[in-house]
Amino acid sequence: MIETRIIPLVDDAAERQVAERLSRGELVAVPTETVYGLAADAANGAAVAGIFEAKGRPRFNPLIAHVTGRDMAERYAEVDPLAGRLIERFWPGPLTLVLPLRGDAPLHPLVTAGLPTVALRSAQGSLPRVLAHLGRAVAAPSANRSGRVSPTTAAHVLRTLDGRIDAVADGGAATHGIESTIVQPRGDHVMLLRPGAVTASEIEAAIGLPVRRHDGSTILAPGQMRSHYAPHGRVRLGVSQPDADEHYIAFGPVPDASPSGPRAVFQLSERGDLREAASRLFEALSTFDAPDIDRIAVAPIPMEGLGEAINDRLARAAADR
Template sequence: MVLLASTHEDIVHAANIVRCGGLVAFPTETVYGLGADASNGQAVTRIFAAKGRPADHPLIVHLSAAGELERWARDIPDAAWVLAERLWPGPLTLILKRAAGVLDAVTGGQDTIGLRVPDHPVALALLKAFGGGIAAPSANRFGRVSPTCAAHVWAELGDAVDYVIDGGSCQVGLESTILDLNGTLPRVLRPGAVTADLLACILGEPLGTRAGNHPRVSGSLASHYAPDTPLRLIEAHAIETAAQSFLIIGQSIAVLSMRQVVSHHPDCRWITMPANPREYGQLLYARLREVDTWGCRWILVEQPPALAEWEAVHDRLMRSASVRGVEGIAS
């Protein structure tokens, strides 16, 4: 793996690496992506090998502008153009019917494709220098915590990646909202920074539910975004009591809470998280990666408020906790 800066020369060099079938990790506003030429089957196969990703799990293709939609999608509804005009570049992925010639490896064999234009100067510069679509899931092992800085990519994937462009820390920190535009009503298949309320307001119609059949999309498995250390979600009113109960039975813990509680117990390490959902989301993955290195028996996370603006954070925490048979929420 070679670490690149975000200079024009480095970005042009990275684009040439992608053009030659290489893997380049790069920053977006959400998380770091593991990028390959979306029209090169061998390059796309390398993504799956590097991540240990199931072959039927579709990839999101990143574009430099909405004008490239028709290269990758067909039968594009008016809603897609409206949303692209209002929200691209930005953390929104649209699920559309795939165009002829799009690789099965990119779509997981489905007739749909996920497309987005990232809101990050380095990502946009790379896409423009490359001149095509870059397939880019998060640059981490499949199911693990997504990377929000170049050091996370380095630690996670090592020499499985050819180059990493260091563009600093991601400003959103959680993966993009995924919106399916193939049904009777648009429906959110993965929550993110672009909320369902905002989407409904822009489109002027209610969103459908996720019930029934829908395309497979990234980050939709019950267990995902998971640290190695088992994680439990604890109701807000019970976080201090729960921490004490673990300590009494000799279980070392790391605690992520919005409460400013200082514990002097040697087996308890407490991190105070922001009370603002956007700030919380930006820091969440970095904090999970940090506490995962501490060697604690458990990670306890205070359940955030049950409000719409916390939906994406709730989604990631529930999937982080749903691993190895661990209970999701304790009281």
């Protein structure tokens, strides 16, 4: 077992310490505005392999590589005019771009899972400063065991990865609470590969081109596994009246309490606000992620705006395992 260190990200010295650990090939959970990521030097094959080992992640599932911005992105991928427009509008931020991989990219093949593309993101917060000290990209999927609930705090990371990774950089709670949107620019349109914190309508408004949905028939990007984000218990969706033996994730009004009502309730948003619900989704799943909780019911969530991303995560949490 590894002794997992906690590094409070309080100043530049702490950010330099994280960069130094990554340069030595260590695995460090790092905060972003979406969820915590499990970072490793993207050029170090042993370190990247350590991500898959620590998470128990299938190696055919590609990883997101985090960069400081466009200049670093162009070391790894071909950035066409449409990709450049998306970068200018949404970076740093919760948008990941799947772009053609450069032939000379200083990137270990495990990061792309053998695909001719690479998923790149520039996050908000302290991570770009860590990368500036490191001088290169890191691979950083969500910092949790594969298929389990994504972490939005350092404590959530430790629930499944304590003793499996070298350190957790504690930057407080994530503000968005749901992962980045993943898209692939395709000349005259943008292909949505995973809905997330940036909505399809926001992308269309920014670039004046349509966003089309991928049919999910092949894995082109991280986060497309059918079963993902799953707590211990089974998840039942679209439930307005939960059973007595279920824990309930509510959205809006909660059914009247009664002896036949739910065992416990977690409220995503009492006022029915989708942004608030997105920010609390993984906290809700983590709260009810326990061996003694075998049934979880979830209220209906509108399929609009951020509701598309919330419903995507819930569908994967509820999928057969």
